[in-house]
Amino acid sequence: MSRPRRTRRALRTVPGRTDRIVVVGAGLAGLSAALRLRGAGREVTVVERAAGPGGRAGRVERGGYVLDTGPSVFTAPELVDDALAAVGERLADRVALTPLATTYRARFADGSALDVHADREAFAAEVAQVCGPGSATELRRYLDHLVELHRIQLPVFIDRNFDSPLDLAGPELLALARMGGFRTLSRHVDRYFSDDRLRRLFSFQALYAGVSPFRAIAAYAVIAQLDIGAGVWHPAGGIAAVPAAMAAAAADAGVVFRYGTGVAELQLTGSRVTGVRLDGGERLPADAVVVTVDQPSALVPGLRSRRRPVYSPSCVALHLGVRARLPGQAHHTISFGDSWRQVFRELTRDGRPMSDPSLLVSMPSVTDRSLAPEGGQVLSVVAPTPNLDRRSGGNPDLDWPTLGPRYRDEVLATMETRGWTGLTGAVEVEELRTPLDWAAQGMAAGTPFALAHTFGQTGPFRPGTLPRSGPDNVVLAGSSVQPGVGVPMVVISGRLAAERITGPVPA
Secondary structure, eight states: OOOOOOOOOOOOOOOSOOSEEEEEOOBHHHHHHHHHHHHTTOEEEEEESSSSSBTTSOEEEETTEEEEOSOOOBOOHHHHHHHHGGGTOOGGGTSOEEEOSEEEEEEOTTSOEEEEESSHHHHHHHHHHHHOHHHHHHHHHHHHHHHHHHHHHIIIIISSOOSSGGGGOSHHHHHHHHTTTTSBHHHHHHHHOSSHHHHHHTTGGGGGGTSOTTTSBGGGGHHHIIIIITOOEEETTOTTHHHHHHHHHHHHTTOEEEESOOEEEEEEETTEEEEEEETTSOEEEOSEEEEOOSOGGGTSTTOOOOSSOOBOOEEEEEEEEESOOOTTOOSEEEEOOSOOHHHHHIIIIIOSOOSSOOEEEEOGGGTOGGGSOTTOEEEEEEEEEOOSOGGGTOOTTOOHHHHHHHHHHHHHHHHHHTTOTTOGGGEEEEEEEOHHHHHHTTOGGGOTTOBOOOGGGSGGGSOOSSOSSSOTTEEEOSTTSSSOSSHHHHHHHHHHHHHHHHOOOOO
């Protein structure tokens, strides 16, 4: 996901002095912004209420197991490299990265399985064997299409700050429309593939964008280019090692980190924030503030939130340390249920968990034995569930304290029937997260996936990094603003936020 050459235009930036910057939040977005701001010569202090960096990319170490409790799939490492380069660093000098030869194993309800290979021709050969030679021809054509879609879409929708919907106007938008980027994702994928298994494989990514593939616009097919097309990587020590490396590089460059403390108040003088008061009463002077929290209107005085936001579905995440070898499993597995359209209706319209869930199961100890003791494995299981916002198709009435443990048992039983035999009785360490847990961490509607990427919440229609309400010198970053949800997107959002302070960085 290399950065394209972007046409330079007048960009709204923070007016006045911007020498001293306070960044609220040491997640990936905040760290990305802090690195770039420090590289541009600013004095930067990062305030984080947790005991260390990472934000949603959390980590639990217990009983010899190392569990990533946030994102489980790491793509586009060049974006993190781009942030580190601002202070003269490289990710490879801080963290060893292993490219996964098999990016995913897709398991289907009919008992068939398909390994998604990073090598294009190996993938095509696999598809030919499992789905037939005609499907391999379809695959090659679609992979070519994804490359072109990514080339056009990245500068149009993702890698830019928007000040107005008029910023969308241009030949790239017309080209995207001609490629079918505004039909629904399911219809778009169906035009390329005749095998239903491949249709599911290339449309499930819509959930990463917070919408059903039957409602997502086809432009979000580009997400498949990031993992299936461009590859998946494993950072040694787990994904939490990435924000740890970013924070260490930032600290070495002179960024000050204040862990274990929250922000009580942004203090105003006129229309500008002049100080950040911490929970303990200490005041940090500030010429500008970068806010990365999920609900910034709760912190930023005068900031108006969207009138009728639509939130992404949530999930139950189950992180396990098990004393079992579980042979034959892949690093990442997409386990598809038999139902498809029906379960998305349950998830996004009926407000109830999927009756026949499709699961994302990651077992990184297959690649990295430092994550588990001898004879053990670590797993992360993500099962989509409704969020807590009724207007977004969620259900605030679900009794998660009761339902959570029961749903946990159902997920484990489902995995047993789908090939993870012996898993249930081997659990030694576990962390369960439900929508109530996400809400308790400050995530709107109880979802870690923030605002859904509906058309009305995409590109210039998504909250911008420099809002038009609130103080003049507050900038936003993270999942809830442009460009959106996911590790690559929030790293980009940190750069876009920094550019609102420093001005655009030459491509």
